[in-house]
Structures are given as C-alpha cells and as structure tokens.
Amino acid sequence: xxxxxxxxxxxxxxxxxxxxxxxxxxxxxxxxxxxxxxxxxxxxxxxxxxxxxxxxxxxxxxxxxxxxxxxxxxxxxxxxxxxxxxxxxxxxxxxxxxxxxxxxxxxxxxxxxxxxxxxxxxxxxxxxxxxxxxxxxxxxxxxxxxxxxxxxxxxxxxxxxxxxxxxxxxxxxxxxxxxxxxxxxxxxxxxxxxxxxxxxxxxxxxxxxxxxxxxxxxxxxxxxxxxxxxxxxxxxxxxxxxxxxxxxxxxxxxxxxxxxxxxxxxxxxxxxxxxxxxxxxxxxxxxxxxxxxxxxxxxxxxxxxxxxxxxxxxxxxxxxxxxxxxxxxxxxxxxxxxxxxxxxxxxxxxxxxxxxxxxxxxxxxxxxxxxxxxxxxxxxxxxxxxxxxxxxxxxx
Amino acid sequence: xxxxxxxxxxxxxxxxxxxxxxxxxxxxxxxxxxxxxxxxxxxxxxxxxxxxxxxxxxxxxxxxxxxxxxxxxxxxxxxxxxxxxxxxxxxxxxxxxxxxxxxxxxxxxxxxxxxxxxxxxxxxxxxxxxxxxxxxxxxxxxxxxxxxxxxxxxxxxxxxxxxxxxxxxxxxxxxxxxxxxxxxxxxxxxxxxxxxxxxxxxxxxxxxxxxxxxxxxxxxxxxxxxxxxxxxxxxxxxxxxxxxxxxxxxxxxxxxxxxxxxxxxxxxxxxxxxxxxxxxxxxxxxxxxxxxxxxxxxxxxxxxxxxxxxxxxxxxxxxxxxxxxxxxxxxxxxxxxxxxxxxxxxxxxxxxxxxxxxxxxxxxxxxx
Ligand SMILES: Cc1cc2nc3c(=O)[nH]c(=O)nc-3n(C[C@H](O)[C@H](O)[C@H](O)COP(=O)(O)OP(=O)(O)OC[C@H]3O[C@@H](n4cnc5c(N)ncnc54)[C@H](O)[C@@H]3O)c2cc1C
Numbered sequence: 001x002x003x004x005x006x007x008x009x010x011x012x013x014x015x016x017x018x019x020x021x022x023x024x025x026x027x028x029x030x031x032x033x034x035x036x037x038x039x040x041x042x043x044x045x046x047x048x049x050x051x052x053x054x055x056x057x058x059x060x061x062x063x064x065x066x067x068x069x070x071x072x073x074x075x076x077x078x079x080x081x082x083x084x085x086x087x088x089x090x091x092x093x094x095x096x097x098x099x100x101x102x103x104x105x106x107x108x109x110x111x112x113x114x115x116x117x118x119x120x121x122x123x124x125x126x127x128x129x130x131x132x133x134x135x136x137x138x139x140x141x142x143x144x145x146x147x148x149x150x151x152x153x154x155x156x157x158x159x160x161x162x163x164x165x166x167x168x169x170x171x172x173x174x175x176x177x178x179x180x181x182x183x184x185x186x187x188x189x190x191x192x193x194x195x196x197x198x199x200x201x202x203x204x205x206x207x208x209x210x211x212x213x214x215x216x217x218x219x220x221x222x223x224x225x226x227x228x229x230x231x232x233x234x235x236x237x238x239x240x241x242x243x244x245x246x247x248x249x250x251x252x253x254x255x256x257x258x259x260x261x262x263x264x265x266x267x268x269x270x271x272x273x274x275x276x277x278x279x280x281x282x283x284x285x286x287x288x289x290x291x292x293x294x295x296x297x298x299x300x301x302x303x304x305x306x307x308x309x310x311x312x313x314x315x316x317x318x319x320x321x322x323x324x325x326x327x328x329x330x331x332x333x334x335x336x337x338x339x340x341x342x343x344x345x346x347x348x349x350x351x352x353x354x355x356x357x358x359x360x361x362x363x364x365x366x367x368x369x370x371x372x373x374x375x376x377x378x379x380x381x382x383x384x385x386x387x388x389x390x391x392x393x394x395x396x
Numbered sequence: 397x398x399x400x401x402x403x404x405x406x407x408x409x410x411x412x413x414x415x416x417x418x419x420x421x422x423x424x425x426x427x428x429x430x431x432x433x434x435x436x437x438x439x440x441x442x443x444x445x446x447x448x449x450x451x452x453x454x455x456x457x458x459x460x461x462x463x464x465x466x467x468x469x470x471x472x473x474x475x476x477x478x479x480x481x482x483x484x485x486x487x488x489x490x491x492x493x494x495x496x497x498x499x500x501x502x503x504x505x506x507x508x509x510x511x512x513x514x515x516x517x518x519x520x521x522x523x524x525x526x527x528x529x530x531x532x533x534x535x536x537x538x539x540x541x542x543x544x545x546x547x548x549x550x551x552x553x554x555x556x557x558x559x560x561x562x563x564x565x566x567x568x569x570x571x572x573x574x575x576x577x578x579x580x581x582x583x584x585x586x587x588x589x590x591x592x593x594x595x596x597x598x599x600x601x602x603x604x605x606x607x608x609x610x611x612x613x614x615x616x617x618x619x620x621x622x623x624x625x626x627x628x629x630x631x632x633x634x635x636x637x638x639x640x641x642x643x644x645x646x647x648x649x650x651x652x653x654x655x656x657x658x659x660x661x662x663x664x665x666x667x668x669x670x671x672x673x674x675x676x677x678x679x680x681x682x683x684x685x686x687x688x689x690x691x692x693x694x695x696x697x698x699x700x701x702x703x704x705x706x707x708x709x710x711x712x713x714x715x716x717x718x719x720x721x722x723x724x725x726x727x728x729x730x731x732x733x734x735x736x737x738x739x740x741x742x743x744x745x746x747x748x749x750x751x752x753x754x755x756x757x758x759x760x761x762x763x764x
Contacts, residue, residue, distance in 0.1 A: 130721065133650075134651075135651060135720050135721060136651045136652070136656075136720065137651040137652045137653075140651070140652070140653075159721065160721040203725050203726075203727070204725065204726035204727065205724060205725065205726060206716075206723075206724055206725060206726055206728075206730075206731035206734070207724075208726075284748055284749070284752045286748055286751060286752065287748050290748070338709075341738070342741075342742070342746050342747075342748060344742075345526040345742050345745075345746055345749075346525050346526050346548070346549055346742050346743070348742065349588045349589045349590065349738060349739050349742060350586075350587070350588060350589070351587045351588050351589045351591070352587045353585075353586065353587045354584065354586070354597075355548060355584070355586040355587075355597050356586075364589055368589070371713070371716050371717075371723075371724065371734075372724050374717055375716075375717065375720055375721060375723075375724060376721075379717070379720060380717070381659075381661050381662070384661065385661075
C-alpha cells in the first residue's frame with residue numbers, strides 16, 4: 001500500500017512538473033466550465049490535459065470522466081499540485097455540488113449525459129434554490145413545475161442565483177405538488193439556461209464583485225428525463241447537495257478548499273499581511289494576542305477537520321455534521337478578514353484607485369466579501385438550528 | 397454635572413433632526429457619494445446660515461454659538477443617523493477644534509468666525525489618522541519655513557477652501573495654514589470604502605505657510621480626545637439608526653411562517669446589540685456631560701472611542717447578517733452604514749489602539 005502510494009506520488013509529481021503550463025501556476029484564473037466566458041490559453045490547456053487524465057474530478061469513476069482515484073491518491077494529487085503552486089484546473093458548482101449528488105441520486109443515463117460534460121469543463125451550472133419568499137425556509141419555495149407529456153413547464157422566480165449570467169445549466173428545486181406537506185411536494189430538476197422561458201437580471205453586490213442574479217422562469221422547460229430522484233422526493237436530493245456545498249465551504253473532504261488558495265499548505269498559519277503586522281513593533285500586544293487566538297482556533301479547526309476526514313474515509317459526506325464545519329469555518333474566515341482589516345487601520349479602508357496598494361485593496365474587498373460566507377449555503381443561524389436538531393437531537 | 401439632556405437640549409435635537417430629515421436623506425447620500433466634492437452647497441448654506449449649526453460648539457466671542465460638546469454631540473448623532481454628507485466633521489469639528497484648542501489669539505480671531513459661519517470650509521491636514529503619536533513626522537517645516545511632506549488621507553481635502561496643517565519642525569509641532577492655491581501643493585482624491593466621507597491625499601513640496609499656533613503634546617492629545625469623542629457621537633447616531641432599522645426588518649421578514657424576529661436566536665442577538673449600544677451611548681454622552689462641566693477624566697475619551705468602534709461595527713455586521721441575501725446587495729441601503737461604520741472604526745484610531753491609549757493614560761505601559 002505504502003509503496004504503491006509512493007509510486008503514485010512520484011509518477012504524479014513527474015507528470016505535473018512536465019505538463020502543468022506556467023500560466024496555471026500561482027494565483028490567477030481558474031476555468032469555470034462556462035461556454036459563455038473566455039479564458040487564457042494556459043487555463044484552457046491546463047483544463048484539457050487534466051480532463052484527459054480524469055484529474056478535474058479525480059475520485060469520480062472513469063466512465064463519468066474521473067480517474068477512479070482513492071481518497072489517499074486524490075490527497076497525493078492535491079499535495080503535489082500544491083507543491084508546485086498549480087491551481088485547480090476547474091472549479092464550479094458542477095464538480096463540487098451537482099456532480100457528487102448525481103453520482104448518488106442520478107440514473108445511469110443522467111450520469112452519462114451530464115457528468116462527463118462537467119468533468120471536461122464543458123458546462124457551468126448554477127443553483128436555483130432561493131426565492132424571494134424562501135431563503136432560510138427553503139422548503140417554503142413556490143416555483144411551480146407542471147408535467148406536460150415528457151416535459152416540466154416551470155413558472156416562478158429564483159433569486160441570488162450566483163453566476164447565472166455565465167451558467168449553461170441550472171439545477172433547480174421546484175414545487176410539483178402544492179397540496180402535500182411542504183417538504184413532500186418538491187422535485188429536483190435540471191434545465192438549460194438558454195431557452196426562451198428563462199430570463200436573468202443581475203443584482204449588484206455590495207462588495208462590488210461579480211453579480212448574482214434574479215432568475216425568472218416563465219414557462220421554462222426541463223425534460224422529464226432530467227428529474228433527479230423521484231417526483232416529489234426532491235427535498236432529499238436538494239438537501240444532499242447542500243451538504244456537499246457546505247462540506248466544500250467548511251473545508252471537509254479531500255482537495256484544496258475554495259477559500260484557501262492552492263499552494264498555501266494548511267500549516268501556514270498567517271497570511272502575509274497578518275505576519276507583517278505581527279512583526280511590526282508598532283503592533284500592540286493586545287493585537288498580537290488577537291492574531292494568536294485566531295491562529296489557535298484555526299489550527300484546532302483544521303485538526304478537527306482532519307479527524308472527521310479520517311472518520312469518513314469511505315469518502316461519503318458526513319451528513320448533518322457538515323453544518324458544524326460550515327458554521328465554524330465561515331466565522332473563522334470572517335474573523336480573519338476583520339482582524340486583518342483592523343490591524344491595517346486606515347490602510348484597510350481603500351476601495352479603488354491610487355493611494356492604496358493592490359494588497360490593501362484586496363484585503364478590504366475580501367473583508368467586505370467575507371460578510372457573505374455566513375449567509376450563503378444556509379446562514380449561520382440555520383446551521384446552528386441543524387446542529388441542534390440533527391446532531392444534538394434537541395426538540396424543535 | 398448634568399446627567400440627562402435638558403429640555404432645551406432635547407428641543408435643539410428636534411430642530412436639528414427635522415432639518416436633517418428633510419435635507420439629508422439616504423437617496424441624497426447615494427447621489428452625493430458619486431460626486432467629487434461629496435456635499436450639497438445649498439444645504440451647507442442653510443445649515444450654517446439659517447441654523448448656525450456649524451458654529452455650535454465654537455465660542456461666542458469668535459462667532460460661534462458658544463455651546464459645548466453636548467450640543468455638538470447632538471448635532472453629530474443626528475448627522476450619523478442620516479449619513480449626512482458634507483464638510484461638517486472636517487471643517488466644524490476637526491478644523492474648528494484645532495483652531496479653538498491650538499491657535500494663538502490673533503489667529504482665533506481671524507479663523508474661527510469664518511469656520512463658525514460656514515463661510516469657509518477648512519480641512520485639517522494630519523499626516524496620521526491612526527494614532528496621535530504619529531502626527532508631525534511626515535509633514536515637516538524646513539529651517540526656511542517651508543512645508544514638505546505627504547498626508548495620505550485628509551477628510552474633504554479636495555473640496556475645502558483652506559487647509560490647516562499640523563507639522564513638525566526643529567522647534568516642535570505647530571499649526572499652520574495654507575492657501576488652496578499655494579505653490580507646491582497637490583491634492584488628489586482617494587477612494588475609500590465609505591464614499592459618503594470624501595478623502596484626499598495632500599502633498600506639499602516647499603510650500604509657503606502661515607503660522608497659526610504652537611502645538612504642545614498635551615494640547616495635541618486634548619484635541620485628539622475631543623475629536624474622538626465628537627466622532628463617537630456621530631457613530632452612536634449611525635449605530636442606533638442601523639439597529640432600529642434592522643429590528644424593524646426582523647419584524648417584517650417572514651420565514652417558516654413567522655417573522656424572523658420571533659425566533660429566539662434573533663431576539664437574543666438583537667437584545668445583546670441593544671445592550672452594547674445603550675452602554676456605548678451612555679458612556680459617550682457621559683463624557684460629553686463631563687467635558688461640559690470640566691470634570692472629565694483623562695482616559696474617558698479613548699474608552700468611548702474603543703467601545704463605540706466595536707459597537708458600531710458589530711451592529712453593522714448584524715445588520716447585514718440578519719437581512720440575509722438582501723443585506724448583501726448594492727440596492728439595499730444597509731451597506732452605506734456598514735461602510736461608514738468601518739471607516740469611522742479606524743479614523744482617529746481603532747478600538748485596539750484606544751484601549752492601549754486608555755491604559756497608558758491610566759498609568760499602565762504597553763508590555764510589547
Ligand atoms: C453571495 C451570495 C450568493 C448566493 N448564491 C446563491 C445561489 O447561487 N443560489 C441560491 O439558490 N441561493 C444563493 N444565495 C442565497 C442564500 O442561500 C440565502 O441568502 C440564504 O439562504 C438566506 O436566505 P434569505 O436571504 O432569504 O434570508 P432570510 O431567510 O430572510 O434570513 C434573514 C435572517 O434571519 C435568520 N433566520 C431565518 N430563519 C431563522 C430561524 N428559523 N432561526 C434563526 N435564524 C433565522 C437568518 O439566519 C438571517 O440572519 C446566495 C446568497 C449570497 C449572500
């Protein structure tokens with residue numbers, strides 16, 4: 001076992017060193033799979049050679065575009081990528097959220113239709129969950145789908161749809177039985193974004209970064225063959241997908257975490273900015289203590305993640321416990337941004353233009369954007385409710 | 397020393413409040429933040445002329461109203477509530493206080509009436525807005541009496557009609573004034589998170605100045621104290637408004653068939669924030685009462701700025717969190733206060749800085 005994993009490591013290392021294009025190393029662009037965006041040549045090249053090896057989704061079966069790697073092998077792959085600073089070749093809601101859900105709930109035909117396209121980076125997906133009236137109370141959604149022949153005809157409105165403007169497909173929760181109790185009348189469907197029944201309207205974010213959208217569904221069509229799970233049993237599917245989303249956000253499972261740049265190992269505790277401020281003799285002892293406390297929490301969090309990771313070696317998502325990691329990981333990320341911003345003092349309020357370094361503006365924008373991590377994927381309050389109910393078994 | 401606002405002071409607040417209600421709306425703030433000067437001339441004239449607000453805290457002998465920190469605090473709280481955009485804080489508060497505290501008599505006679513009447517909008521150029529100890533290290537007067545150096549952030553530096561500068565020299569710190577047209581002076585806008593308060597970088601290269609007064613370390617610290625308390629009042633106003641609006645939202649927004657404000661987790665968070673706010677407000681107002689009575693304690697201003705910085709930021713964070721997705725949009729007004737909270741948190745020193753400063757004025761020493 002040890003020898004074979006070491007052999008795998010050296011093979012992987014050699015291959016990566018030979019094949020990773022320079023433009024895929026260090027901070028920079030990552031392919032989203034969108035057919036509506038253009039990417040730099042090296043980004044595309046990197047995606048293509050990695051997809052050829054099934055390494056965009058290394059643990060998926062080969063039949064669906066993966067490489068059938070074990071958890072240990074996948075870890076090795078990511079470690080070796082990190083060692084040379086290689087970015088992920090592909091990152092989107094297809095690889096992280098829909099893919100794993102389809103592997104579990106999809107029919108063979110659905111897997112064959114969608115997974116290889118996702119694995120190759122041939123489509124970007126967006127998440128049609130939230131509605132104006134259904135956020136935390138997601139199961140209160142009212143977008144209606146009616147089965148007509150072989151198609152669902154969908155009417156309703158989704159909101160906060162991240163990346164809808166560049167998405168090719170949407171996975172969507174719809175109400176298919178209005179008379180049933182709210183969790184029992186929901187179905188999970190897949191629909192293409194480019195059709196007359198789908199209109200999107202961008203919403204500008206407070207952080208000034210890429211928008212999310214309102215998505216209007218007026219007679220939008222989803223093929224009956226794209227119903228995932230059984231009719232009216234979509235809530236279980238949708239919830240499962242949320243667990244995949246949260247485990248990504250909480251840093252569970254193998255692979256580099258979205259919020260952690262590839263190339264930064266888990267042991268590097270301080271960001272460059274924080275490290276500099278800690279070294280600065282002007283920094284007060286109380287501020288040093290705050291940085292230290294954050295680092296202790298972060299380290300303990302990572303160790304807990306690692307232990308949980310060991311406990312679920314079969315590669316399954318650890319159910320409701322994902323909420324614990326989502327909750328704590330989100331707070332940690334926010335606290336780090338706040339701490340950085342506070343240490344920077346007046347240098348930490350730059351928005352754009354001259355007078356602030358790129359790093360300073362980056363830190364300020366990250367700090368603003370970090371406000372969202374305790375909201376998306378289910379708010380921190382909702383995670384706490386899930387922990388209380390599903391992990392602790394406390395009554396409603 | 398008074399411990400409550402008097403009837404007159406309450407009445408004064410309602411006058412200010414009515415005026416700002418009409419002339420400082422959120423939609424105006426949204427429009428003004430897109431402009432270079434960031435303020436409305438007509439409103440400024442009305443505010444300074446008809447109402448005389450600009451001279452609220454400046455001595456009567458120099459054309460002011462002769463009120464003190466209590467009334468200034470009232471004006472600023474009302475401004476903070478509404479995100480008033482304009483040179484009140486830069487000209488009336490920072491420059492007004494600098495002249496009143498640091499100028500010699502002849503210069504008070506020359507400058508204060510102009511500031512108090514609002515006729516001249518004066519910006520105070522400080523080379524450090526993070527800590528009082530940093531002032532006068534970058535901006536220096538040469539032996540030939542010429543000013544050189546950079547102030548990276550000057551509030552309303554671009555729109556001001558005159559600049560006051562605190563600069564170092566071989567003989568110590570001094571307050572100087574510089575004409576906007578002076579040689580070697582360049583002013584460039586700086587875009588911060590909070591566009592409702594305009595910042596500019598100000599650079600001097602061998603610029604001629606006029607001496608306004610000598611600045612002792614004690615006087616400089618007192619100025620910093622007063623400015624910090626004034627800013628704290630503005631922040632309290634903003635924090636209070638934001639919390640009110642947030643609580644109102646939790647009563648309206650329905651999820652799971654009930655207003656989110658009926659959920660215990662939300663109730664508790666709001667209750668905790670109310671306590672934080674009430675304590676910070678009590679402390680801030682107490683400091684102004686004691687300043688007015690000449691009974692202040694040295695560490696109080698820093699205590700207040702530290703409490704208020706944390707309080708406004710925590711309320712602003714909750715204001716976004718408790719709104720969910722809506723709170724994260726540009727259209728929703730919450731982020732305007734959120735941004736103001738952030739900038740105010742660091743202007744004139746963060747909570748961490750002020751806690752250290754407080755310890756030092758209590759006789760302690762930084763162990764670091
Ligand atoms: C940047 C960003 C990207 C997003 N991307 C997507 C996307 O791609 N697709 C998608 O479908 N959605 C997306 N969302 C939406 C996100 O999932 C919702 O915003 C979130 O679930 C909260 O719903 P809401 O906004 O309606 O807030 P509400 O549900 O109205 O919540 C308001 C406040 O009340 C609290 N609350 C509500 N109910 C309870 C309760 N029972 N107990 C305790 N507290 C409660 C919440 O925690 C929150 O603080 C995104 C959101 C953001 C900010």
